[in-house]
Amino acid sequence: MTYVATVADLREPGGPFELRTRDLAEPGPDEVLVRLVATGVCHTDLVAADRPVVPGQILGHEGAGVVEAVGAEVGAVEPGDHVVLSYAWCGECANCARGRMAYCARFLELNYVGERFFGQSSFATFTLTSERNVIRVAKDLPFEFLAPLGCGVQTGAGAVLNVLKPRKGSSLAVFALGAVGLSAVMAAHIAGCDRIVAIDPNPERRALALELGATEAVEPADAPRGTMDHSVECVGSPDVVKAAVSALAGPGECVTLGFTGRRNPVELDQRALMNGRSIRGSIEGDGIPQRFIPELIKYHRQGRLPVERLVRTYAFADINEAIAAARQGAVVKPVLVF
Numbered sequence: 001m002t003y004v005a006t007v008a009d010l011r012e013p014g015g016p017f018e019l020r021t022r023d024l025a026e027p028g029p030d031e032v033l034v035r036l037v038a039t040g041v042c043h044t045d046l047v048a049a050d051r052p053v054v055p056g057q058i059l060g061h062e063g064a065g066v067v068e069a070v071g072a073e074v075g076a077v078e079p080g081d082h083v084v085l086s087y088a089w090c091g092e093c094a095n096c097a098r099g100r101m102a103y104c105a106r107f108l109e110l111n112y113v114g115e116r117f118f119g120q121s122s123f124a125t126f127t128l129t130s131e132r133n134v135i136r137v138a139k140d141l142p143f144e145f146l147a148p149l150g151c152g153v154q155t156g157a158g159a160v161l162n163v164l165k166p167r168k169g170s171s172l173a174v175f176a177l178g179a180v181g182l183s184a185v186m187a188a189h190i191a192g193c194d195r196i197v198a199i200d201p202n203p204e205r206r207a208l209a210l211e212l213g214a215t216e217a218v219e220p221a222d223a224p225r226g227t228m229d230h231s232v233e234c235v236g237s238p239d240v241v242k243a244a245v246s247a248l249a250g251p252g253e254c255v256t257l258g259f260t261g262r263r264n265p266v267e268l269d270q271r272a273l274m275n276g277r278s279i280r281g282s283i284e285g286d287g288i289p290q291r292f293i294p295e296l297i298k299y300h301r302q303g304r305l306p307v308e309r310l311v312r313t314y315a316f317a318d319i320n321e322a323i324a325a326a327r328q329g330a331v332v333k334p335v336l337v338f
Helices: 043-050 107-111 143-150 152-164 179-191 203-211 238-246 289-301 316-328
Strands: 003-010 017-024 031-040 063-070 082-085 126-130 134-137 171-175 195-199 216-218 228-233 248-256 278-281 311-315 333-337
Touching: 003 126, 003 316, 017 126, 017 316, 031 082, 031 143, 043 316, 063 143, 082 143, 134 289, 143 152, 143 289, 143 311, 143 333, 152 179, 152 228, 152 248, 152 289, 171 179, 171 238, 179 195, 179 203, 195 203, 203 216, 228 238, 238 248, 238 278, 311 316, 316 333
Parallel strands: 171 195, 171 228, 195 216, 228 248, 248 278, 311 333
Antiparallel strands: 003 017, 031 063, 031 126, 031 333, 063 082, 082 134
8 A cells, every 4th residue: 555645845955845745655564654643843854954964855853643554563553553753763782772772873874864854754744664763652642742752852851851860959050942941941840950040032932931940031141150050051052052061060060952963163161170060962862762751741741841832833834934933933842733
């Protein structure tokens, strides 16, 4: 059986997306065919749209939908299951074997330069993906909330809950309040941080951060210096990385999440690290999707991770409007619905 998918095709770097049709075959032995119901628009999609690696590659990597068919070797899901799609990993390398899937030896190959973006290419009405990419979820949850869990929310919340693991009563600063940064704010509140400082030039984003758990929200010029136990930076520019390190008391740890898609040298004075400060990167918040996404859903059910506060939905046909809103910062998390 052949499935006909409508896909958002990008004909030239930075150009508009055009809706076209493509044929998909039945799933192979280890594949899962998913009918997409919603998919988030992530900053990484914008970076890839400006500098495509694979001609004709379909973007999108925050998919959520319903399983339509599965291959003979698939046991984790079955037709009719509701699923969230996340990043791809090989399951065979040393890092995958020890539960560090976000650092899979084939991560770049499977997520960026393969025919399927992040193993899913979810800017489409149907997608063929692997069993490792899908996480079965309860059927009472709205897809427009589920979709951002696959990358943006997982990355920001995971940086706090999986990487920093702040002790109750500690302090944490978040630099830049997009979907990743606001997810970090909510996670810091979940972790019991007493002081949560949200930094962003946008007053609307700062106000939202206060509603989501931040205790302070300031402009970049008023960012803390030398007082915080932890910091999370979500831009990737050298100045913001340095500010996030400078916010720390000693010893303190900064996690950098910002992604520019190109070489990005950052110069730090070694003296800034001599009192125990440290900085490290993180992919996908060090999350193992099959474990971490159910944890995020648990927090959402408890009212502690109101992801819906970040979301504005757009019809799939309005993808270029959603992309423009994301580029302009007019919307925290655009989500396409099918």
